[in-house]
Amino acid sequence: xxxxxxYKFRMYPDKDTSIKINSxxxxxxxxxxxxxxxxEDRYKQGLSYDLKSMKEDVKVYTGSYPWLKEVDSIALRNxxxxxxxxxxxxxxxxxNHPKFKKKSINDKYKTNSxxxxxxxKNYSNIRSEEHTSELQSLAYL
Numbered sequence: 521x522x523x524x525x526x527y528k529f530r531m532y533p534d535k536d537t538s539i540k541i542n543s544x545x546x547x548x549x550x551x552x553x554x555x556x557x558x559x560e561d562r563y564k565q566g567l568s569y570d571l572k573s574m575k576e577d578v579k580v581y582t583g584s585y586p587w588l589k590e591v592d593s594i595a596l597r598n599x600x601x602x603x604x605x606x607x608x609x610x611x612x613x614x615x616n617h618p619k620f621k622k623k624s625i626n627d628k629y630k631t632n633s634x635x636x637x638x639x640x641k642n643y644s645n646i647r648s649e650e651h652t653s654e655l656q657s658l659a660y661l
Contacts, residue, residue, distance in 0.1 A: 547591040548599045548629040549621045551581065555603055556618055571604045598630045 533541060555574055562569040578596055582588040588596070606618040636642075 545627045574600045595629045595631045
């Protein structure tokens with residue numbers, strides 16, 4: 521049996537990091553709303569729009585909107601997967617129809633920690649540092 525770990529951090533970002541996090545949140549919201557609209561249009565036409573096709577279309581969006589290239593691609597992929605899960609749960613009768621996202625105080629985005637090593641160097645897309653008595657997670661994005 522596999523055991524998965526999850527960590528929850530309280531973040532105290534500086535101004536630059538806060539701006540990046542807000543751009544990640546806004547980009548995730550933009551992608552979610554665009555793909556929700558496309559998925560609804562395809563559904564009305566009687567066409568399916570599966571997860572694989574949506575992930576391929578994210579590349580088209582990053583070409584059309586260059587500011588999306590500055591965002592964590594894993595966050596965009598997770599947004600697409602969340603939308604697909606929302607539609608799956610809707611058709612199973614578990615939840616209501618997915619709604620368009622709007623700005624709010626509780627905005628969030630989801631990313632995965634990816635660690636790899638190449639030629640003796642270790643790489644990770646998320647780092648954290650411990651300061652004095654409390655753990656402050658600083659996202660170097």
